[in-house]
Amino acid sequence: MKNKQKDILVRFLVFFIPVICIYFTYFDYRYFGYFVILYFILKDIYSFDIFINTKHKNFYLFFPLIFYLSRFAYAISSKFNTLLKNISQSVYFENARFLDMQHLFLELYCNSKNSDITYVYKFDSRWTNSCPHNNYWGPLSKYISITNSDIWLLTVITSFVALMFVYLIYFKTFRSYSKNLDLLFFISISPPLNFLIDRMNVDIIIYILCFWILKPSKFFYFRMVILVLLALYKLHPTFLIVGFLIYHLLINKEKRKSLFLFFCLFFCGTVTLLYYFNNDFYTARPIESSRSFGMLSDAASVGLLFNISFATSYILICIFLIVLIFVLKKNTPKTVIFKSEYIFVINIWFLGVSLYANYDYRIPLLYFSIFYLLELKIRLLNFSLIMFIFLSPPPSLVADPLYNSVFPQNYYYYLDISFYIIMSYLVLISFNTIINKNNYQKVS
Amino acid sequence: MRNITKTNLINLISLTLCVLFLLFMLSLKSWTFETIESIDDNPCLFTTKLVLKELDNNNIITQFGEVTIFPNFKNLKCIGSVIFENVEKNSITLISGFNKKYYFVASHLIPLPFFILWSKKFINSKNLFLNLICWTTLIQLFFLYFNNLSIFNYFFVPYIYILFLLFDGLNSEK
Numbered sequence: 108m109k110n111k112q113k114d115i116l117v118r119f120l121v122f123f124i125p126v127i128c129i130y131f132t133y134f135d136y137r138y139f140g141y142f143v144i145l146y147f148i149l150k151d152i153y154s155f156d157i158f159i160n161t162k163h164k165n166f167y168l169f170f171p172l173i174f175y176l177s178r179f180a181y182a183i184s185s186k187f188n189t190l191l192k193n194i195s196q197s198v199y200f201e202n203a204r205f206l207d208m209q210h211l212f213l214e215l216y217c218n219s220k221n222s223d224i225t226y227v228y229k230f231d232s233r234w235t236n237s238c239p240h241n242n243y244w245g246p247l248s249k250y251i252s253i254t255n256s257d258i259w260l261l262t263v264i265t266s267f268v269a270l271m272f273v274y275l276i277y278f279k280t281f282r283s284y285s286k287n288l289d290l291l292f293f294i295s296i297s298p299p300l301n302f303l304i305d306r307m308n309v310d311i312i313i314y315i316l317c318f319w320i321l322k323p324s325k326f327f328y329f330r331m332v333i334l335v336l337l338a339l340y341k342l343h344p345t346f347l348i349v350g351f352l353i354y355h356l357l358i359n360k361e362k363r364k365s366l367f368l369f370f371c372l373f374f375c376g377t378v379t380l381l382y383y384f385n386n387d388f389y390t391a392r393p394i395e396s397s398r399s400f401g402m403l404s405d406a407a408s409v410g411l412l413f414n415i416s417f418a419t420s421y422i423l424i425c426i427f428l429i430v431l432i433f434v435l436k437k438n439t440p441k442t443v444i445f446k447s448e449y450i451f452v453i454n455i456w457f458l459g460v461s462l463y464a465n466y467d468y469r470i471p472l473l474y475f476s477i478f479y480l481l482e483l484k485i486r487l488l489n490f491s492l493i494m495f496i497f498l499s500p501p502p503s504l505v506a507d508p509l510y511n512s513v514f515p516q517n518y519y520y521y522l523d524i525s526f527y528i529i530m531s532y533l534v535l536i537s538f539n540t541i542i543n544k545n546n547y548q549k550v551s
Numbered sequence: 552m553r554n555i556t557k558t559n560l561i562n563l564i565s566l567t568l569c570v571l572f573l574l575f576m577l578s579l580k581s582w583t584f585e586t587i588e589s590i591d592d593n594p595c596l597f598t599t600k601l602v603l604k605e606l607d608n609n610n611i612i613t614q615f616g617e618v619t620i621f622p623n624f625k626n627l628k629c630i631g632s633v634i635f636e637n638v639e640k641n642s643i644t645l646i647s648g649f650n651k652k653y654y655f656v657a658s659h660l661i662p663l664p665f666f667i668l669w670s671k672k673f674i675n676s677k678n679l680f681l682n683l684i685c686w687t688t689l690i691q692l693f694f695l696y697f698n699n700l701s702i703f704n705y706f707f708v709p710y711i712y713i714l715f716l717l718f719d720g721l722n723s724e725k
Contacts, residue, residue: 148708487717494713498705501705502705524710
């Protein structure tokens with residue numbers, strides 16, 4: 108009976124998934140993530156894989172490209188505002204296109220000598236900035252400059268190139284994988300990646316570079332120098348260096364590399380701190396629960412909700428996390444470890460950034476380790492990853508369009524338990540990897 | 552035999568409380584049709600949705616304001632209703648009631664006791680889902696229909712599934 112149900116379901120999904128994906132991505136993106144979660148619940152119950160030998164394989168290979176090109180096309184004219192809104196989520200939608208990339212080039216132009224410009228962002232006149240302009244990203248963002256004042260042209264060209272690289276990553280991965288192609292397809296148009304390409308934050312460049320930097324190669328020191336530059340530009344890649352340091356110090360025990368990484372970390376820390384102390388400098392702290400993740404972000408929301416101090420709410424969240432780690436420790440075998448360097452490093456990065464607050468467009472970096480995590484076959488971790496990815500940012504809670512302009516996006520707060528489950532498992536597996544270093548498979 | 556009795560007792564208590572809670576909420580609701588003109592007399596009788604439908608939405612400034620429901624349980628009816636209105640020359644300001652704490656606690660904590668009872672084998676899977684459907688549907692219905700707020704909690708189904716996997720893992724460990 109169950110097999111018959113499964114057959115009917117698979118036939119239905121094979122035919123309808125392309126239709127459903129086109130509808131949700133182009134006409135009502137807010138339900139896309141929710142649809143993917145329901146798909147994976149069904150997959151968990153019925154254990155099917157509709158992406159193997161499917162007739163529609165070319166659709167899954169090229170649809171993300173069409174999606175990215177559509178996003179790009181919608182960005183080049185203000186006439187496409189409504190279309191752009193349909194393929195975005197209301198929690199972050201702005202009429203301004205590639206907002207963070209425009210911020211980036213405005214700052215770079217303002218860094219040059221004798222620059223004086225009042226720039227009206229395309230295509231939203233509410234966004235108007237003049238020199239001097241600060242993005243408050245990292246020390247290096249204040250030292251690089253450009254002389255070309257055509258910020259929009261630079262934004263369009265860079266965004267197009269970035270989109271093509273994002274697709275190239277998908278294309279190469281799709282061609283090299285034989286299983287979990289459904290998840291790969293869904294994450295190529297997932298809410299965090301959609302948010303990232305909507306904003307075109309510098310994180311997209313970090314995401315693209317990390318695809319090549321994190322994989323093992325002969326050019327270790329060169330890769331680390333690039334990471335240092337990225338860390339000085341956007342700060343959070345510092346945790347990637349921390350990951351490499353822990354790996355080479357405690358697991359691989361390579362003194363030369365450890366010493367170099369320690370020097371890199373020391374250099375990044377010193378430059379950043381000196382810059383902090385000598386300038387009126389601070390970093391953005393995303394606390395809007397509807398489009399951010401991290402313990403700091405949750406602590407701010409919990410503090411506001413229960414009218415308790417920020418420090419108290421952060422401590423309460425830490426206690427909750429520790430309890431969860433001990434609860435999950437019982438059913439996590441000690442043999443479950445990260446078997447490659449870059450998987451370990453990405454997960455240490457994720458644990459590091461999770462301690463504070465981040466916009467959801469930072470999640471795509473975790474995609475590089477997700478297929479490995481799925482292979483661990485821990486159902487709770489797998490489903491938590493899917494829930495975390497496809498509900499970040501979440502759809503607007505307002506189901507009735509009448510309330511669209513009424514209900515504030517951040518009015519309601521929901522504790523994303525999947526995020527804490529992922530953190531707990533990553534802490535446990537990282538700890539297991541360090542403890543069981545003798546069982547570690549060295550990847551050359 | 553003792554387990555069957557225990558399960559039946561838990562189901563009976565749960566369903567009785569569920570029905571009592573539903574009756575309590577229904578008792579707060581006014582079933583008579585009111586017109587917008589009488590907002591001044593008793594603002595809590597009007598759902599924001601009803602008011603927005605009747606008025607020109609462009610000229611209305613709408614906000615959500617916290618309503619206290621403990622110990623004043625009767626204020627439950629103000630959730631989703633207009634609790635303050637101010638008419639000026641060209642605009643109308645409406646503040647609708649909400650209680651974030653109630654919704655946060657209800658959404659997160661109500662399913663938990665049933666999962667704990669399930670993990671302790673006091674109730675079986677069938678009864679777990681029966682109780683979950685009763686209670687969580689009631690809470691969702693309250694926000695979706697009773698006060699017409701039209702909030703849809705997208706986290707709800709994945710949250711229940713995560714709890715199921717979590718407690719299922721703890722069960723298998725035992």
